[in-house]
Amino acid sequence: xxxxxxxxxxxxxxxxxxxxxxxxxxxxxxxxxxxxxxxxxxxxxxxxxxxxxxxxxxxxxxxxxxxxxxxxxxxxxxxxxxxxxxxxxxxxxxxxxxxxxxxxxxxxxxxxxxxxxxxxxxxxxxxxxxxxxxxxxxxxxxxxxxxxxxxxxxxxxxxxxxxxxxxxxxxxxxxxxxxxxxxxxxxxxxxxxxxxxxxxxxxxxxxxxxxxxxxxxxxxxxxxxxxxxxxxxxxxxxxxxxxxxxxxxxxxxxxxxxxxxxxxxxxxxxxxxxxxxxxxxxxxxxxxxxxxxxxxxxxxxxxxxxxxxxxxxxxxxxxxxxxxxxxxxxxxxxxxxxxxxxxxxxxxxxxxxxxxxxxxxxxxxxxxxxxxxxxxxxxxxxxxxxxxx
Amino acid sequence: xxxxxxxxxxxxxxxxxxxxxxxxxxxxxxxxxxxxxxxxxxxxxxxxxxxxxxxxxxxxxxxxxxxxxxxxxxxxxxxxxxxxxxxxxxxxxxxxxxxxxxxxxxxxxxxxxxxxxxxxxxxxxxxxxxxxxxxxxxxxxxxxxxxxxxxxxxxxxxxxxxxxxxxxxxxxxxxxxxxxxxxxxxxxxxxxxxxxxxxxxxxxxxxxxxxxxxxxxxxxxxxxxxxxxxxxxxxxxxxxxxxxxxxxxxxxxxxxxxxxxxxxxxxxxxxxxxxxxxxxxxxxxxxxxxxx
Numbered sequence: 001x002x003x004x005x006x007x008x009x010x011x012x013x014x015x016x017x018x019x020x021x022x023x024x025x026x027x028x029x030x031x032x033x034x035x036x037x038x039x040x041x042x043x044x045x046x047x048x049x050x051x052x053x054x055x056x057x058x059x060x061x062x063x064x065x066x067x068x069x070x071x072x073x074x075x076x077x078x079x080x081x082x083x084x085x086x087x088x089x090x091x092x093x094x095x096x097x098x099x100x101x102x103x104x105x106x107x108x109x110x111x112x113x114x115x116x117x118x119x120x121x122x123x124x125x126x127x128x129x130x131x132x133x134x135x136x137x138x139x140x141x142x143x144x145x146x147x148x149x150x151x152x153x154x155x156x157x158x159x160x161x162x163x164x165x166x167x168x169x170x171x172x173x174x175x176x177x178x179x180x181x182x183x184x185x186x187x188x189x190x191x192x193x194x195x196x197x198x199x200x201x202x203x204x205x206x207x208x209x210x211x212x213x214x215x216x217x218x219x220x221x222x223x224x225x226x227x228x229x230x231x232x233x234x235x236x237x238x239x240x241x242x243x244x245x246x247x248x249x250x251x252x253x254x255x256x257x258x259x260x261x262x263x264x265x266x267x268x269x270x271x272x273x274x275x276x277x278x279x280x281x282x283x284x285x286x287x288x289x290x291x292x293x294x295x296x297x298x299x300x301x302x303x304x305x306x307x308x309x310x311x312x313x314x315x316x317x318x319x320x321x322x323x324x325x326x327x328x329x330x331x332x333x334x335x336x337x338x339x340x341x342x343x344x345x346x347x348x349x350x351x352x353x354x355x356x357x358x359x360x361x362x363x364x365x366x367x368x369x370x371x372x373x374x375x376x377x378x379x380x381x382x383x384x385x386x387x388x389x
Numbered sequence: 390x391x392x393x394x395x396x397x398x399x400x401x402x403x404x405x406x407x408x409x410x411x412x413x414x415x416x417x418x419x420x421x422x423x424x425x426x427x428x429x430x431x432x433x434x435x436x437x438x439x440x441x442x443x444x445x446x447x448x449x450x451x452x453x454x455x456x457x458x459x460x461x462x463x464x465x466x467x468x469x470x471x472x473x474x475x476x477x478x479x480x481x482x483x484x485x486x487x488x489x490x491x492x493x494x495x496x497x498x499x500x501x502x503x504x505x506x507x508x509x510x511x512x513x514x515x516x517x518x519x520x521x522x523x524x525x526x527x528x529x530x531x532x533x534x535x536x537x538x539x540x541x542x543x544x545x546x547x548x549x550x551x552x553x554x555x556x557x558x559x560x561x562x563x564x565x566x567x568x569x570x571x572x573x574x575x576x577x578x579x580x581x582x583x584x585x586x587x588x589x590x591x592x593x594x595x596x597x598x599x600x601x602x603x604x605x606x607x608x609x610x611x612x613x614x615x616x617x618x619x620x621x622x623x624x625x626x627x628x629x630x631x632x633x634x635x636x637x638x639x640x641x642x643x644x645x646x647x648x649x650x651x652x653x654x655x656x657x658x659x660x661x662x663x664x665x666x667x668x669x670x671x672x673x674x675x676x677x678x679x680x681x
Contacts, residue, residue: 113492115570115600118499149474150500193570220465221491239555269542269569269597272625273666279627280665288628321544321551323527353551354527375548376667 001217004047006096007231008213010194016187017179017197018209022098028072035068035095046092049236050080051131058092061100068097072302076331088238090136100211105169106199108132109162109180110214111187113194120187122154122180124162127171128199129211142166147207154184172200175208191221247306248299253292254306259284260386262313262346264303266291266320272318277375283383286313291320296329301337308343315347317382319375322354331360335367347385351378390519391562392537392582392589393482393506394458400523401456401480402427403463403471405443406435409486410462413525415439420528422521425454438582458482460514460523468510469494476502485509485573486524495571502555507573507627513543513565524565532546534559536673537583539576540595541568541602544622549595549666556670561589576606584614591677593616594660598625598648607654618676621655622663623648 003011006024013019023034024047035042048056053059057082060071072095080090114121125143127135136143142252144165146158149242159177168176179200187195196214203209222228237251244254257304261283266272271290291303300318307313320330330352338348350371352360361371372378400417402412405427409467418424426442433445444450447459459475461468461483468487475483481504488511495510508515514524519533530547532554540546546565553560565580568574576594583589596603603623610619626648652662661676663669 113496113570115576115602116605118496118571120496150496174395188493191491193492218492220489223466224491265544267542267544268625269540269545269595270548270599272624272628273545273548273628276624277665285627320546323530323544323547355529374667376665 001219001222001228001232002049003213003215003217003231004049004235005045005213006047006094008152009096009210009213011186011190011215012182012197012210012213012315015182015189017182017186018207019213020099020101020209020211022096025095025097026093028069028076029221031062031072031095032065032069033095035062036065038173042068043084043098043100044075045096046070046075046097047074047094047096048090048092049078050083050090051088052083053080054274056081062304063099074311086238090236093236100200101211102204102233103199103201104204105171105202105210106197106211107166107168107172107202109176109200110194110196110198111180111182111183113191114147117147119150120184122146122148122158122162122184124166124168124180126166128201132196150182153188154181156181170316171202171206172208179208179210190215190225191218192216193218211316243306243310247302249289249292249306250379253290255286256311257287257289258312259286260312260314260389261382262289262307262311262316264289264307264316264318265292266325270319270321274317274375274379277379278317278383279377281376281383283379283386286311297300297333297336297340300333301341305341305343308346313346313386315349315376315382315385318348318352319378320350320352320354322352322357322360324353326362327352327354327357327360329360330354331363334369335363338367340370347389349378349382349385351375392579392586393508393515393562393564394517394523396423398458398482398521398523399423399425399454400454400460400521401425401447401450401454403447403459403461405429405437405441405462406432407462411437413460413462416525417522418463420516420522421519422523424553425456426450429502447452447474449479449482449583451480456480459484459521461485461487463487465489465491469498470586472498472502472505472507475579476505479528480505482506483508484512484514486512486525490569492569492571492645495569495573499571499573500587508564509567509569509572511569512567512572513546515562516560516565517562518560526563526565530554530599531563532559535561535588535590536593537561537579537586537589537591538563538593538595539579539583541597542566542595542624545595545597545666547647548595549622549669552667552670553673554594556669556674557663558673561586570600577609578612579672580606580609590622591673592656593673594621594655596621596623596651598623598628599646603651604654607651607658607660610660611658615659616680617652618673618680619660620663620669620672620676621660622666623651
């Protein structure tokens with residue numbers, strides 16, 4: 001679960017990381033009200049999960065209530081434009097009004113989980129305010145890293161080492177160990193996968209602030225933090241995630257592409273390999289779908305309907321490796337699902353293997369379906385059928 | 390020989406009286422695994438339907454049975470606790486089947502249990518065909534032989550093994566290392582073990598997109614195992630970038646993480662990469678013939 005900036009900053013505030021004073025606002029009226037009541041120079045920022053707000057004109061300045069209303073209306077008028085990672089863009093539902101800081105210098109710091117080291121890694125760079133992926137390409141030597149021993153945890157020397165290692169401006173040095181200590185507390189307490197301050201701002205009068213906040217919480221740890229349920233409900237699911245959730249799948253178990261060969265497999269690895277097999281056979285994949293364990297009739301029916309109703313599939317390739325599931329049970333599930341569904345019918349190609357696979361294939365053939373023996377054979381047939389329709 | 394698991398391994402099951410635990414315990418016993426008992430707090434002194442002793446604590450189970458291995462089937466909030474309990478009782482080898490364990494729990498476990506080998510979590514376990522099975526793999530598709538297999542996925546592993554067995558190629562040990570961000574045992578950890586196993590004369594590595602475990606494995610192979618016949622497969626060539634690959638993962642690993650990066654790394658290390666799982670047996674036979 002990725003948090004919006006205002007939510008991340010709320011956690012920062014609780015952890016003792018300095019953030020600019022400000023107010024979360026739903027509409028232009030709220031912004032104008034706040035600026036009216038609170039004298040100062042303000043920045044109004046769209047609250048979205050996508051990056052690139054500045055370039056998209058979704059961060060603007062306001063010194064008066066009228067200006068506040070006008071820039072808020074401008075920001076809210078259009079959604080975030082699409083980019084490569086978010087081809088659908090993102091609607092803007094709220095804003096953050098924040099004190100405009102007299103920023104002198106910017107730096108970067110973050111804590112993430114390093115899979116290879118199996119440890120939290122703290123990263124600091126003197127290139128703040130830039131996309132960190134770009135920094136790691138252009139100036140990889142500028143990113144100082146420290147792998148934390150979880151049995152020991154964070155200690156201030158780590159912050160000192162990193163500040164010197166990243167050659168931060170001297171103004172940051174004294175304050176970085178405390179900021180990182182608070183950031184580590186937050187990372188640990190909430191079971192975060194990523195906490196990032198970009199930029200960490202140094203003001204003309206020598207104060208340090210988190211000017212932006214990026215927090216990714218571990219979905220598997222949310223059961224420990226029921227207080228986030230309200231935020232979770234408010235977060236935007238993309239269209240694929242919403243469709244998956246409505247069909248009773250995990251939100252990462254379904255994703256659509258532009259093609260005509262619908263797919264379903266059990267297990268993410270096999271589902272990806274199934275897509276690769278369709279592509280190898282010369283077809284265009286309509287979707288990724290991991291049905292998980294247990295392909296009973298209701299589950300199969302929901303998945304079939306999801307693919308038929310939301311993608312351009314003209315054929316549905318089902319690839320089930322039974323393993324411990326019995327092939328005859330899966331076959332009955334598929335036959336029942338097709339009898340029960342009221343959605344439009346497209347041809348099914350079914351590759352079914354595992355215990356009792358012969359019996360399973362016999363049941364399918366009797367119901368007029370096309371069972372095949374291998375994944376390659378199934379992919380080839382599915383591509384042929386999609387081309388013919 | 391084989392790695393991690395042989396005829397002398399004594400296995401207990403944590404969560405043995407739960408639905409999953411009891412079902413798979415039965416399968417492990419039927420496969421010939423030396424399961425010596427299990428643990429469910431509060432049910433100590435009882436027997437399972439199959440006649441296995443149930444203990445209240447792992448310590449009790451170890452004292453009574455001399456258990457060396459554990460297979461964990463407890464719900465996600467209790468998985469780290471189960472691993473710590475096993476470690477404290479002196480268990481040297483743990484398989485954690487549980488899916489959905491918080492990633493910070495695993496950071497804590499792997500950082501503070503030196504000397505205990507952990508497979509998983511979120512994995513199908515491992516099998517040394519003909520000797521034993523610790524986990525949920527379908528034993529009947531495996532065949533004893535000389536090919537070691539390491540995989541991040543469950544059903545894809547079965548797909549590949551099925552192909553090997555149908556081609557008459559048996560396996561020494563097959564390990565499903567799990568798909569979570571922080572796992573106890575990586576490809577490289579497995580490669581180190583296979584390198585010293587006299588039964589294993591070839592390897593298959595089934596990787597997928599995300600992380601850099603495959604790249605690390607390729608680097609290890611180039612340096613330490615240049616002569617061993619190895620074939621790889623990488624799932625997810627058609628997966629879109631950006632969605633499942635987290636921001637932080639991409640940073641730490643630079644350009645690593647894509648299927649192409651992994652395929653390139655394997656090929657640079659002299660490891661042929663199959664375009665489809667069905668090509669693996671043929672590629673492996675060719676590599677083994679060339680190595681002779």
